[in-house]
Amino acid sequence: MSDPVLRLSAIEKTYNPGTPGEVRVLRGADLTIRAGEVVALVAPSGAGKSTLLHIAGLLDQPDAGGVEIAGQDMTGQSDRACTAARRRDVGFVYQFHHLLPEFTAEENVALPQLANGESRSRARARALDLLARVGLSTRADHRPAALSGGEQQRVAFCRALANAPRLLLADEPTGNLDPATADHVFDTLMDLVAHTGMSALIATHNPDLAARMNRTVRLENGRLVS
Numbered sequence: 613m614s615d616p617v618l619r620l621s622a623i624e625k626t627y628n629p630g631t632p633g634e635v636r637v638l639r640g641a642d643l644t645i646r647a648g649e650v651v652a653l654v655a656p657s658g659a660g661k662s663t664l665l666h667i668a669g670l671l672d673q674p675d676a677g678g679v680e681i682a683g684q685d686m687t688g689q690s691d692r693a694c695t696a697a698r699r700r701d702v703g704f705v706y707q708f709h710h711l712l713p714e715f716t717a718e719e720n721v722a723l724p725q726l727a728n729g730e731s732r733s734r735a736r737a738r739a740l741d742l743l744a745r746v747g748l749s750t751r752a753d754h755r756p757a758a759l760s761g762g763e764q765q766r767v768a769f770c771r772a773l774a775n776a777p778r779l780l781l782a783d784e785p786t787g788n789l790d791p792a793t794a795d796h797v798f799d800t801l802m803d804l805v806a807h808t809g810m811s812a813l814i815a816t817h818n819p820d821l822a823a824r825m826n827r828t829v830r831l832e833n834g835r836l837v838s
């Protein structure tokens with residue numbers, strides 16, 4: 613079996629502990645994702661899906677439990693170490709694209725690479741290559757406002773994959789699109805993921821999309837069940 617790209621063990625997370633507003637969200641959540649696996653994360657609204665994705669992506673720390681990414685134990689590591697690991701190993705896609713409005717599609721995809729120390733020419737070449745893969749070669753010079761919702765989200769996928777992360781985390785990546793566009797854009801995402809051989813954890817409410825992934829995990833009462 614291949615090595616895990618993500619391993620969460622016995623993750624606990626409570627918001628506002630010890631106050632009347634206490635919310636115990638994760639209660640011993642375990643998850644292992646191996647290289648090349650694409651896993652659907654299904655959960656009722658408010659069950660803690662975003663909390664789990666933030667912890668898996670090193671944007672938030674659990675109260676207890678272990679987080680391992682690409683074989684590196686990140687439990688209790690400094691913010692600096694988490695930022696470095698996140699930049700290197702993790703790509704994020706959200707329901708809303710969060711592209712920078714003043715930059716073109718190509719620049720939006722090149723920026724994370726420049727932040728990682730890549731040269732301008734190589735960042736540009738990779739951005740154009742990724743945009744071509746999602747059928748947006750002719751839109752590279754467009755700013756987000758001049759792109760359709762589906763095109764904006766495809767640019768966001770390219771940006772998430774720009775630094776060739778080991779792990780893609782996506783929170784309802786097509787949730788903001790009409791059903792037909794969502795279907796098409798989701799296919800593009802799956803093609804990109806398959807092409808790069810990366811692993812992915814993709815939250816979705818859509819059972820048809822979940823069925824296209826390798827397996828589904830369900831977040832129930834703070835734990836993950838297969």
Ligand SMILES: Nc1ncnc2c1ncn2[C@@H]1O[C@H](COP(=O)(O)OP(=O)(O)OP(=O)(O)O)[C@@H](O)[C@H]1O
Nearest residue numbers: 627628635637655656657658659660661662663664
């Ligand atoms: N910063 C916070 N402070 C207090 N409570 C929070 C905070 N963030 C989230 N919560 C609560 O924790 C629970 C889980 O939130 P989370 O956003 O992880 O759920 P979710 O499954 O992603 O929901 P949705 O599908 O509706 O986006 C919710 O009850 C939410 O109200």
